[in-house]
Amino acid sequence: MKSSIADFAVISPRTLAEALASLRQTPPPVPLAGGTDIMVLLNAGQLEPGVYLNLYSVPELRRPIEVSAGVRDAGTWGAGGADPPGEVRLSALTTYADVRRHAEVRRLLPMLPLAAREIGAVQIQSRATWAGNIANASPAADGVPPLMAYDATVELSSAAGVRQVALSEFYSGYKQTARRPDELITGIRIPVPAPGSIDYFRKVGTRKFQAISKVLLAGLVELGGSREIRKIRLVFASVMPFTYRARKTESVLEGRRLEPGAVSLAVETLRTELKPIDDIRSTARYRLKVACNLLEEFLGTTMGC
Amino acid sequence: MASSEYTEVVVEGRKVRLRAPAAEAIPAYGAATRVVGTAAQRVDALEKVTGRAVYPSDLRLPGMVHARFVRSARAHARITSMDLSHAEKVPGFLAAIGPSELSEKSLKDMLGRELPILTEEPKYYGEEILAVCAETDDAARAAAREVRITYETLPFSVDPEERVRAGQFVGGGWTPTGPGRPAVYERGNVQKAMAAANRIIERTYRTAPNVHSSIEPHAAVASYEEGRWTVWESTQGVFAVREELAAMLGAPLLSVRVIGTHMGGGFGSKVSAGKYTFIAAYLAKKLGRPVRCVQDRSEEFVSPYGRPPSVVTIKAAVRPDGKLLAIEQKGIHAAGPYGFGAEWGHAEDMAAEMYACDNVRTETYAALTHTPPPCAMRAPGHAQAAFSLEQMMDEIAREIGMDPVEFRLKNLPARDPVSGKPIAVPRGSHGLAECLKKGGELFQWKKRRKETRDAPPPRFRRGVGVAATAWSAGGGPPASVVIRIHADGVAELFAGAADIGTGTRTALAQIASEETGVPVDRIRVTNADTALTSYCLPSYGSLTLASTGPAVRRAAVACRRQLLSIASDILEAPEKNIVLAGGRATRPASRKTPESSVPIAKLVELSASREIVGLGEREGNPDMSIRSHGAQFVAVEVDTETGTIEVTDLVAVNDSGRVINPTMFKSQQYGGVTMGLGMGLTEERVYDLETGRPLNPNLTDYKVPTILDQPAAFQAVPLEVPYDGNNLGAKGLGEPPIIPTAAAVANAVYDAIGIRLAALPLTPKRVIDALHPPESKP
Structure with a gap:
């Protein structure tokens, strides 16, 4: 049953400094961005009564998406032209809809709009933020796996200063994150992948859209001239208690030529690396089987490229 | 139409056969109709899209207060203490009602079984204990x-099979048997037929518990003034609610007015007064203020509603030439702890009625589970039964190497196998045969069946399937309708029927417009208000249009005669030469005279009564088995690596006689099929076996299909097989489209992967488990 509104207070700071100062209170207020998780809990009567910090009133958190130049690679980008894009920065309140509408992000980071379009309906996409998806730390988050596969870093600000944490280091257990209670996610920085990188994004759910995934794989691979795997990222959602980067499987593949033997070795490694969860949405057995099949599909189609 | 339907009643211990009132015959529609059969826009479309249509849960009355239930946090328990002291301190608290105050009050199901409104010994998780x-x-x-x-x-159990093994059941269906005895239906001699047959197939099929998931939850607002209640209720039947509520309140019928003009869906879950109805009315009198009692979405999953799960074992014998010899069925379904609503799980009717088969025996067990009592849900019993029967038909056809369409055609009954009455099929056609043939043609069944059979097995495997349905949907009395045409040319149509989202108000306006010539947008429909309209049954059983529609036509014909009589004098032409259409009475041009016309408003103004009034009553039905038929053909693509099933193509053909509005007809097909896809692929209420708690009482994890889950190629096809059992020629359609969907999908999945998935929903996990059985390496 819905919570009683009287149990909740919301503070609306005018500046980032004010917001960060308020986070030093005990207990610290809970940051409120798009509200797409919090309002659901409120409606279900499961939201903890307390003080919430409205981020919409802080202009610094609402900056548009920034695409900045990277290091020139003459071989790929030609001489004399503009600098190649090197990094995309999302602000704390960048929504899924913002990313879907941004032509350059669609081109540079194609997995982000793919993830964005599968998250909820249009109303949710217009409210929900990428930073909120990271902070909420759901193991089924759809937005986190592609960000992690792209090696994104999380910009954490507090009254004491700013620090950068690799997204792949951000989670340590179910709903356990590197964010301290006095910190706010103020930005997400995503390096643009090397030209020619191949990505893979697949979400398996019960229905086509507006479904929480049963298994999701976001993958990114960079191949060398003789088909050797220079770098690979394999990130799974809904399989482990938190968004999981399969480092062991990645390391088995890195440096190896992409060929059928490597694929079966990778699948065997993944099979022992994953310790899937069992819950109402599916079983551990199903998740393991399908996670391995998705990896096989990713590597198989990449081999065919 | 001569009335030949009888109702048997008991008067002072004596059986009396009541005849439906004789009614003057109204000729069938001619070859061309002007309004009936067109895609008229909904009469309330603007009201609804602009939010002006007030639904009961939207209603806010001055001084209104709010009631909420306190529900059990145990699946079965005795309450040892209740402490209200903290609740009473909440600012704004007004009252609490406990079980002792209402110990005499209960809801009753169709067979008179009782469900307490509040209880001190909750028997399912979420059962109502208190109202505050x-x-x-x-x-x-x-x-x-x-x-x-x-x-x-x-101790508790949410598992129906376990409860039956423990002897905790009653008979299902419509004949109460008392505890510990199943309901049995039998014809012929199944044992003998089975012994003589050499082809026998047996399988057990399981369907999951489903929830209606109406957009508007169960809701009532009640006010009490000067000894009378007014109740705004989200309901399928205002008269049923009035009767039940008046009985529970111990008040005369006329002291209760129930209004249900707009309501946000019911699908069978709103045919009676609910606990919330009684609580709102009871508190309204007690507090002297209007009371609103509305359920949250999560409460919809724990209150006494939902399609019960079923476990149906069918054994069938067939002759090598395709003649069905015998069907033996054992059906178990959950009936909640009270047996209340046990009639809604029955799966026996379809096995007994659908096909010609001389030897049939069914046993039906309604298991007394610690789960919410079931209720009707769109095609109750049939939707579950079709999953078993229509898969079994597919299995048998494959066993004897016969096309499943041919096999069904070969076993169609000419008479209702249970009642022995002829099936209303004029001119030698059979509705189901027509649907199967038409659907097969549109789907290219024979060609596609061969294609999938010959295809090599790649990762994505394709398959096709078919399933069929028959549903008793003739409608009938009672239904009385009044039409009043006023001096400004606007007509008012008064009908008791609820419009449960199907477009009833619009279809009735079209029928009235056809006869009176008053345009649809000049007809105001007042419906579902016990103070303003006449008695009719709830909008359930796919009977609304076929019951009220013919009454509307009679009322409209009565108006038409009066209008023509006046028009004939004014236009100086015989009545037969005058056309009523577009708000005018027109005498077409002849060789001698030019066209002349007069507005209908003028005719009314000039009439002696200054208002034209027509009354129409529904005539009886012919003494036949009146069925709506349907067939569905589907193609699926099964991803053998993720286990997902995509329904790529679907053809739904339904015969419900005359189509009043093709858009709304197709909407029923789209809606029913989509709900069937939910039942087939995604929807399941999951209970925790350790605690009896529902694990997914929300729309996040109880997944209804979205518009994007509909098949890419989806053809909804109305097939108008002529029917003359009422003056409209229309039969019901609301329920038939959901019935065969899950079975058709399962049959197609079998065709694709060669494995029979016999448990709903057909989730990716079940597909993967079937393709890679758990004992093998994952």
């Missing part, structure tokens, strides 16, 4: 949360 009332909804919620209850936990 406060100035605001927030305060009522807060007070409900502050009630402290201690329980003595008692």
